[in-house]
Amino acid sequence: MPQPIGQIESDVAPARRCNRCGAAVEGTRHTRTDYVVGYYLLHTGPTSEATIRRGGDDEMPVTYRRLLDVVEIVGCPRCFGEPEVRRLWAAFGGPPGGDPT
């Protein structure tokens, strides 16, 4: 298969920016023995309760939470240490893992 010509720029993902300070963040970089976290991403959004009915009328409808709107919250490692950001994180999805202290 010949390579397509004229596509010098490869797929560069749009730079993510920290929601708090606006700093550009990079993805996690792995080395042989360790890794460096580039940013923290929280994938969340407002939800609403929805029901889905399956099978016949005698089946109970299943209630689940539907994600209405996807919100991505990006935090650079520096801001992630801020209590304000930690609170936001905790409010959405529980404690973040991997506290190095």
Ligand SMILES: [Zn+2]
């Ligand atoms: Zn930041």
